[in-house]
Amino acid sequence: MPELPEVETIARALREGAQHSVVDSTITDAVVLWERSLATPTIQEFKERIPGQSIRSIGRRGKYIVFTLSSDTLLVHLRMSGDVRVEVWSGSELTAELRKHDRAAFSLDNGQRMVFEDARKFGRIWLLADPQEQLSKLGPEPFDQELTPTAFHAMLQAHKRQLKPLLMDQSFLAGLGNIYTDESLFKAKLHPLILSNRVTQEQAAHLLDAIRSTLQEGIHRNGASIDWVYRGGDFQNHFYVYGRKGEECQLCGAPIERIVVGQRGTHFCPACQSLHEQDSPIG
DNA sequence: CACGTCACCTGCGTGC
DNA sequence: TGCACGCAGGTGACGT
Numbered sequence: 001m002p003e004l005p006e007v008e009t010i011a012r013a014l015r016e017g018a019q020h021s022v023v024d025s026t027i028t029d030a031v032v033l034w035e036r037s038l039a040t041p042t043i044q045e046f047k048e049r050i051p052g053q054s055i056r057s058i059g060r061r062g063k064y065i066v067f068t069l070s071s072d073t074l075l076v077h078l079r080m081s082g083d084v085r086v087e088v089w090s091g092s093e094l095t096a097e098l099r100k101h102d103r104a105a106f107s108l109d110n111g112q113r114m115v116f117e118d119a120r121k122f123g124r125i126w127l128l129a130d131p132q133e134q135l136s137k138l139g140p141e142p143f144d145q146e147l148t149p150t151a152f153h154a155m156l157q158a159h160k161r162q163l164k165p166l167l168m169d170q171s172f173l174a175g176l177g178n179i180y181t182d183e184s185l186f187k188a189k190l191h192p193l194i195l196s197n198r199v200t201q202e203q204a205a206h207l208l209d210a211i212r213s214t215l216q217e218g219i220h221r222n223g224a225s226i227d228w229v230y231r232g233g234d235f236q237n238h239f240y241v242y243g244r245k246g247e248e249c250q251l252c253g254a255p256i257e258r259i260v261v262g263q264r265g266t267h268f269c270p271a272c273q274s275l276h277e278q279d280s281p282i283g
Numbered sequence: 284c285a286c287g288t289c290a291c292c293t294g295c296g297t298g299c
Numbered sequence: 300t301g302c303a304c305g306c307a308g309g310t311g312a313c314g315t
Contacts, residue, residue, distance in 0.1 A: 002308050036291085063309080079309045081293080101293085120292045122309065161285060170310080177308050226308065228294065242308095263288080265306080 002063055002078040004142070004175030005218030009233065010084055011060045014114075022086055025108040026054040027069070031094045032125075037103040037116065039124040046127055050074075050106070062138045062174030066131060073131035076116060081229055082123030089113035119229075138174040142211050153204035156196040163199065164192035165262045167211075176211065179242045180218060182267045184211040186241045191275040192259075192266050241267040 014022055030050040032038050038046055053069040060066060065084065067074035076084060090096070094107050104116040104125060116125060126134055140147045155173075159166055166172055167181050176184070185192050187210035190203060199207065218224065223233035226243075240250055244267060245258035254271035 006308070077309085079291095080307070081309095118292095119294070120307090120309095122292065124310095159284085165286085168309090179308055224308075227296095229308075262286080264309095 002080060002082065003177035003180050003218070003223075004060075004063060004215055005180070005221075005235065006223035006231065006233065007063050007065060007078065007175075008060050008219050009223045009231065010078075011058050011065050014065070014084060014086065015058045017086065020110055020112060022108060022110075022112065022114055023055050023058055025110040025112070027051060027106050028109050029094055029107045030104065032104045033095070033098070034103040034118075034121055036121065037118065037123060037125055039126045041127060049127060055108075061131075061135050061141070062170055063177070064135065066135075071129075073128050075126040075128065075131060075134055077124050078118070079120070079122035079124070081120040082116065082118040083229070083231065084114060084116055086112050086114050138170055139172045140174065142173060142175055142208075142215055147208070149201070149205035149208050152208045153199070153201045156199045156204055158197075160195055160197045162192065162261065163190060163194045163196055164264075164266060166196050168262075168264075173211075175215065178264050178266075179224060179239070180211075180214055182242045183240055184214045186268060186273060187214055189272050191273045192261055192268055193275060241269060243267065 027050050030047055032043050032046065035043060049072060053071055055067055055069060057068045058065065063077060065076040089107060089112050094105055094113065098105060098115065099117065101117045101119040102115050103118050103121065103123070106114045108114060116123065128134065164181055164185065167176050168178065184207065188203070188207040190207060217238065218235045221233055221235040221238065223231060224235035225231055225233040226236055241256050244256045247256050248254070249256055249269040249272060252269065252271045254269055256267055257270050259266050
């Protein structure tokens with residue numbers, strides 16, 4: 001479950017905790033069950049450095065969950081199918097009663113264990129002395145106060161790229177994925193293939209508003225839960241275009257179209273999000 | 284610089 | 300039922 005609102009929801013759950021927060025607990029041991037889930041360092045070094053470090057805080061940057069530990073920073077990226085759960089742990093073998101898709105587990109000194117599960121094995125974990133090693137590659141947070149409509153317009157002007165792939169580029173803006181990009185573009189009434197440098201100041205302001213309100217609603221609804229990747233979110237019941245190919249646009253009644261952009265299914269209303277000649281890659 | 288393609292993975296729904 | 304196929308919330312490495 002991996003766009004900004006889902007990651008934010010998971011980070012919040014870990015921070016606030018249904019039973020006990022994992023914040024302020026100390027990690028006593030770690031086990032990695034799928035080697036490639038650990039991006040860095042080596043498993044051996046990981047197992048040496050982790051024990052004894054306490055979890056000082058849990059945050060989010062882009063789609064990364066950021067665990068600030070006493071000495072290092074633990075980053076978790078869920079990619080397509082990752083999730084992090086916390087459960088009561090008897091204190092027996094750390095690998096006891098783990099599930100089929102569990103890729104790493106951390107025992108805590110508060111009677112719980114934290115488990116990274118990831119069916120598709122695309123997710124990654126980093127243990128870094130300096131998290132900026134990874135995070136500095138990211139563009140601004142969508143809710144950053146310094147990201148003004150004018151600044152956003154300037155960012156769009158600085159590129160000549162199709163709007164949707166640009167918005168999904170994490171070095172341009174951090175946090176949007178396939179679903180929230182489609183929903184944001186619909187709300188802003190912008191075609192996914194418009195060239196970024198053709199977006200006007202006014203359109204850029206509307207787009208920034210649309211991105212923020214869409215993400216905000218996603219967070220408010222605890223993210224979206226789709227297929228077998230479920231986390232209790234509700235936003236999937238409020239999509240305007242995503243997964244609605246052939247259904248009537250809720251604003252104008254035209255059938256929602258699905259095209260492929262950058263290998264990703266892309267959903268939009270051809271009437272509300274028209275590709276005017278002056279905006280088109282050709283025109 | 285921008286874009287297309289493939290790779291990394293497993294699971295699920297659909298249609299024959 | 301079996302099986303092939305297409306699809307899936309992401310990203311990174313390549314080639315053009």
